[in-house]
Amino acid sequence: MDWVSESSTSPFERACVSVKGMKTYKESIHRPSACRNSVLWACVLCILTVAGCRRRPVDPSPGIDSPKQTWVRVLLFGNLRMCTITSMSGFEVEDLGSQTLADFRSDEPFIVQFLDGILVVGEHHFGSDILIRPHEPYVFQINNRPYRGNLRLSANKSGQALEVVNYVPLESYLLGVIGVEMQSYWEPEALKAQAVASRTYCLFIKDRFGQNRTWDVTQSESSQVYRGLDAETPTVRQAVSETAGEVLVDLSADGQELIIPAYYSSSCGGHTEAAQNVFGGEPVASLRGVRCRYCASVARRSNFYWKPITMTMGQISEKLMRRYPTLEKLEEISDFKVSKLGYKGRVVRVRLIGKNGETDTVRGEDFRLTLDPTGRKIKSAIFTVEKKGNLVTFQNGLGFGHGVGLCQCGTQGMARKGKTYKDILSFYYPKSKLVTIDLMETTTEP
Numbered sequence: 059m060d061w062v063s064e065s066s067t068s069p070f071e072r073a074c075v076s077v078k079g080m081k082t083y084k085e086s087i088h089r090p091s092a093c094r095n096s097v098l099w100a101c102v103l104c105i106l107t108v109a110g111c112r113r114r115p116v117d118p119s120p121g122i123d124s125p126k127q128t129w130v131r132v133l134l135f136g137n138l139r140m141c142t143i144t145s146m147s148g149f150e151v152e153d154l155g156s157q158t159l160a161d162f163r164s165d166e167p168f169i170v171q172f173l174d175g176i177l178v179v180g181e182h183h184f185g186s187d188i189l190i191r192p193h194e195p196y197v198f199q200i201n202n203r204p205y206r207g208n209l210r211l212s213a214n215k216s217g218q219a220l221e222v223v224n225y226v227p228l229e230s231y232l233l234g235v236i237g238v239e240m241q242s243y244w245e246p247e248a249l250k251a252q253a254v255a256s257r258t259y260c261l262f263i264k265d266r267f268g269q270n271r272t273w274d275v276t277q278s279e280s281s282q283v284y285r286g287l288d289a290e291t292p293t294v295r296q297a298v299s300e301t302a303g304e305v306l307v308d309l310s311a312d313g314q315e316l317i318i319p320a321y322y323s324s325s326c327g328g329h330t331e332a333a334q335n336v337f338g339g340e341p342v343a344s345l346r347g348v349r350c351r352y353c354a355s356v357a358r359r360s361n362f363y364w365k366p367i368t369m370t371m372g373q374i375s376e377k378l379m380r381r382y383p384t385l386e387k388l389e390e391i392s393d394f395k396v397s398k399l400g401y402k403g404r405v406v407r408v409r410l411i412g413k414n415g416e417t418d419t420v421r422g423e424d425f426r427l428t429l430d431p432t433g434r435k436i437k438s439a440i441f442t443v444e445k446k447g448n449l450v451t452f453q454n455g456l457g458f459g460h461g462v463g464l465c466q467c468g469t470q471g472m473a474r475k476g477k478t479y480k481d482i483l484s485f486y487y488p489k490s491k492l493v494t495i496d497l498m499e500t501t502t503e504p
């Protein structure tokens with residue numbers, strides 16, 4: 059599949075492969091205090107052990123042996139100057155510039171600083187691009203938040219701060235996503251549907267956008283929310299392992315299996331929306347919109363029937379003009395009209411009318427998220443508009459989120475009625491096909 063060929067030439071793979079053949083010095087680094095006071099530490103350790111203060115064992119990291127080109131690169135921070143790194147098992151640091159290795163054999167926190175283009179880990183100096191690899195069980199903490207896999211720190215575009223990217227096996231990545239994107243106590247079949255949707259979505263984004271940047275996804279809602287080990291639960295682990303490698307594909311005209319953009323949102327409001335009505339582009343057969351009777355009884359009432367929001371026309375004009383500089387030709391937006399509706403009255407297109415008579419249009423979803431970038435007030439594009447003088451009220455709101463693809467509350471509703479995750483996926487992504495990809499394959503075929 060495409061992501062295999064993409065990463066076969068990526069810096070990530072080159073970096074990982076280069077370790078094997080290069081000549082390096084390898085240095086073990088211990089904390090001085092730990093060496094000097096070894097006897098004291100041994101006593102402390104005995105006391106802690108007797109007191110029952112052993113560390114909780116960490117579950118294995120699924121996919122840790124999978125080829126590195128199939129791992130997910132998650133942008134944790136784009137502009138960081140300092141952080142602390144800890145690993146209970148110690149870690150290895152590879153300087154990707156000089157191709158040297160250093161071993162940090164301590165479970166104490168190390169302060170990492172970026173000073174004049176030099177990365178300083180504890181007291182050890184590196185270049186501006188390093189890969190941190192924790193030893194088994196392959197877990198590290200950055201600023202006290204635990205993650206699986208490796209961590210790359212490199213100078214960002216400004217050269218003044220760090221870009222911090224977590225390289226994590228796909229299946230381990232999902233452990234940190236599913237319980238944040240969906241309630242981890244929901245029905246097992248709902249969690250499994252979410253796991254397949256999240257896996258598919260991640261691979262689609264990785265393939266579509268990852269090739270031209272140093273990371274595949276962010277850790278926020280702009281991709282999928284990812285919280286590392288803090289988000290893992292036994293139910294999430296079960297959902298991920300029971301669907302391991304399963305993704306949704308569409309068949310192209312020439313019979314090729316293409317990973318679909320498996321969008322999902324909180325509650326559709328009664329009918330999911332065709333993808334092209336929300337995001338533009340060509341129609342996607344598996345994202346055409348289906349009537350959903352399952353979310354109203356599951357969603358929180360205030361999320362499903364959201365309360366009216368009032369703004370002045372001036373505020374609306376200012377937000378839109380700031381977001382879209384091309385609207386300058388309208389001078390100021392004096393009015394707008396909903397010009398196209400989708401299912402359940404979802405606003406698909408809005409015509410903006412300028413003070414000088416010029417007009418332009420924006421997509422309904424963009425209109426909503428420009429007026430409310432959090433998406434937590436105007437919770438969906440299903441609303442009606444009431445204008446009174448200078449005041450505009452968005453009312454009769456239904457649903458939460460963009461409404462394309464899988465409806466998460468509807469998924470829980472279906473699972474409660476005894477539907478399997480396969481039933482759920484084929485309902486919300488009609489025409490799609492569930493296939494299993496083998497991430498252990500080391501093929502580099504396109």
Ligand SMILES: [Zn+2]
Pocket residue numbers: 325326327328329330350351352353354465467468
């Ligand atoms: Zn729904």
